[in-house]
Amino acid sequence: MNRLTYIGLAIAGLVIFVAIFAPFLATHDVNSQNLALRFDLPSRAHWFGTDGLGRDIFSRVLYGARISLQVGISVVAISGLIGIIIGAIAGFYGGWVDRFLSGYLFNVFLAFPGLLLAIALVAFLGAGLGKLILALCIIGWVGYARVMRGQVLKVREYDFVMAARALGAGNMRILFSHIMPNAIQPLIVQASLGMAGAVLSEASLSFLGLGIPPPAPSWGTMIEEARQYFSITPHVLAFPGMAIALTVLAFNFIGDGLRAYLDPKQRTR
């Protein structure tokens, strides 16, 4: 694996560590306001300074990692599972099942610009963590399904599948214990890139006021709140901005590195 992958892994590890241990690492209460301390510059008392309500930005950025990862992991797990199952069914059964799933259903979901569909869903459903995750799963599953379908189409032609069939294994057994374990590799790349996408989408929706409502310290919400004062106090926006960029960059690095690692054509180059 290349150097960028290791950098990605290190940053992602740090973000996960911070998210788990946020209560121990935070120096202040995330929601305690002190208007006398508005827009304080970074100092020993407030490492990243304070925001427009005098809240400690460092502590809020730490807790923001929790929200980002919570959304990211939930979305990747749920949409990944749904996508893998639907993709595997499409690839394995072929025929009209595949024509309906990959020819029609996948196309419908790919036809919507992802962010717009999420915005529309949240606009009608209302904001909130659960609804946000639901909306991102609805736009996310099809990516996994497409990759899985392609993989299953390839793997089901291998000799060991025929051997399993000759030994009398049923469809479900062939699909779940023979084909899927051998088809799953590229899904890891998809999951890593999906994680970056989910973190970015959560921040985008929160920035638009359609994600997790304040005062929860979502990075997107922090940026939206900081935006109006940005010209006088750039640090209020800079820290959550850097947190998002680094997290997304880390998962993109990992995804890219894994793709190159898993692709023998690229590895030998």
Next chain:
Amino acid sequence: MKHKLLNLARQIGLMILVIWTVVSLVTLLIELVPGSPASTILGETATAEQIANFNQKHGLDRPAFFFSYDEAEGFAWNGTNNRYFEYWSGLIRGDLGTSFRTDRPVLDMILERYPATIKLALAAMLVAVGIAIPLGVLAGTNKNGLIDNAASFIALLGISLPTFVIGPFLVYVFAVNLGWFSPTGSLYPEDIILPAVTLGAALSAILTRLVRSSVIEELGEDYVRTARAKGLNERRVVYKHVLKNGLIPVVTVLGLQLGVLLAGAIITEKIFSWQGLGLLLLDDGIAKRDYRLVQGCVLVISVTYIFANTLTDLVYRWLDPRIRLS
């Protein structure tokens, strides 16, 4: 020829099917609204009569779909007297309904704002291509060199940095500190530059990577060796031969990304208070709970996206003889 026509027909058939589904979904999304649109718009103090009037005016007093299910009455067939049918028949006449808030036709409100969004998306595309082609060619012709690594890093950064971080940063540097542009709005022609760079940043990153890999691939082809053997200088080889063939996938991605730009413009428009469709959707639609307007905006953006994608696919097939003739 027959095969080609059949393929075109299949493509257009699929597009119509997808548009039908998208419209249906958007039409039915309004049913997800917690409570009733009337009570959210008129407020808690509204009388029963006011609510009834509102519902009647906007057709909300009728059933949602052809059939409905009620625990007391079971399944009921509603015939064509339903909101789904009505929305569709309006659409066919080019009527997207009336705004819940302003009582203006939604289509008029959208048409007023759409040109600004299209202008922004096209400008962003121009910025992206302007950055990506030279940077991608430089990276591809210096594979694994310093320039290549730097370009790859910049490209990844462009993909990872969200619009709402790049935008305010550009405003801070170029509008607040240097005073070259207005921080928001579109008073002067040059005011499009910052929003266009913000919106085009991610696309330019994607395109740079694409141009790079395309150039690397084409440089290994036989015709490049022939061109070099003819004695052409490297510049001519790259810009006249390699780039011409290498741009085919770029054109495809560009087409597919037009829709992404139109949708992604929502965030950029919010940052720069750019009076386009995205801001209409956010400020007048979602914030004021004007669900009819939200439906219209989502529909128009989605249908544009679908059209752009189908058109790109057709152009791509036509551009690449390997696919055209297969």
